[in-house]
Amino acid sequence: MNIPSTTSSPDWLKKVPEVTLSFWIIKIMSTTVGETGADYLTVNAGLGAAVTGSAMAILLAIALFQQLRAQRCVPWIYWLTVVLVSIVGTQITDALTDGLGVSLYLSTTIFAVALAAIFAVWYRRERTLSIRQIYSGRREWFYWTAILCTFALGTAAGDLATEALGLGFQWGVVVFGALIALTMLAFYLGANSVLTFWLAYILTRPLGASLGDLLSQSPEYGGLGLGAMLTSILFLSIITILVVFAQRNANQAASTATTQ
Numbered sequence: 001m002n003i004p005s006t007t008s009s010p011d012w013l014k015k016v017p018e019v020t021l022s023f024w025i026i027k028i029m030s031t032t033v034g035e036t037g038a039d040y041l042t043v044n045a046g047l048g049a050a051v052t053g054s055a056m057a058i059l060l061a062i063a064l065f066q067q068l069r070a071q072r073c074v075p076w077i078y079w080l081t082v083v084l085v086s087i088v089g090t091q092i093t094d095a096l097t098d099g100l101g102v103s104l105y106l107s108t109t110i111f112a113v114a115l116a117a118i119f120a121v122w123y124r125r126e127r128t129l130s131i132r133q134i135y136s137g138r139r140e141w142f143y144w145t146a147i148l149c150t151f152a153l154g155t156a157a158g159d160l161a162t163e164a165l166g167l168g169f170q171w172g173v174v175v176f177g178a179l180i181a182l183t184m185l186a187f188y189l190g191a192n193s194v195l196t197f198w199l200a201y202i203l204t205r206p207l208g209a210s211l212g213d214l215l216s217q218s219p220e221y222g223g224l225g226l227g228a229m230l231t232s233i234l235f236l237s238i239i240t241i242l243v244v245f246a247q248r249n250a251n252q253a254a255s256t257a258t259t260q
Contacts, residue, residue: 016143026239034208035208042091042094044229049094056087060081075247076247089149090155108157111153112157119146154205154206158176158207169217169222177207
């Protein structure tokens with residue numbers, strides 16, 4: 001789903017990567033890492049929810065600071081921030097569900113309402129929700145607040161579908177994958193590009209979570225038994241390769257721009 005640009009701002013001002021196939025691959029894999037990485041650190045590594053949550057929140061704050069102070073889109077900083085947002089978003093939902101006993105029905109509703117409120121305020125202040133127009137500090141703050149909420153919402157909705165409603169990991173991958181495919185089809189048939197982007201962005205979170213659980217969970221729970229660590233390493237390796245190529249292209253583009 002390639003979203004056409006509707007802004008006249010220079011490309012170097014934009015703080016979000018171009019929405020290409022590589023963008024969606026990295027996004028889905030980052031959501032999977034958010035699911036499996038959080039599980040590994042909390043359970044397998046024995047850090048516990050409190051230590052893992054605090055450490056990831058600090059790392060996210062550092063990465064987000066670097067992202068906000070950058071003058072243009074730097075792929076490695078952007079995607080590092082997304083991966084950390086994915087982990088923190090997962091932990092927020094898990095803290096509500098496992099720590100406070102909030103039902104997945106309620107947490108899904110809360111995050112859906114919160115995201116709608118963020119979009120409403122964002123649109124009222126900026127008159128656009130397009131990620132192609134993220135070139136001011138205020139818009140970027142709206143953007144990252146919405147991103148964090150989409151991860152928390154996607155985690156809650158995904159767990160609600162696969163666990164509370166009994167959909168299971170395999171059918172979770174199929175159902176959420178089909179919903180994303182329908183969203184992309186709607187985009188190519190002329191539906192609003194901003195609306196379809198955000199719908200797809202939200203849906204990639206439960207898809208990635210279902211995929212992560214399918215790969216990492218043991219066969220007795222309906223998974224393939226790869227484990228959280230191996231799944232996280234595998235997907236992080238692919239993300240790293242794709243981001244390296246994206247960073248190289250960004251550096252070449254910046255070098256070309258300075259010589260013109």
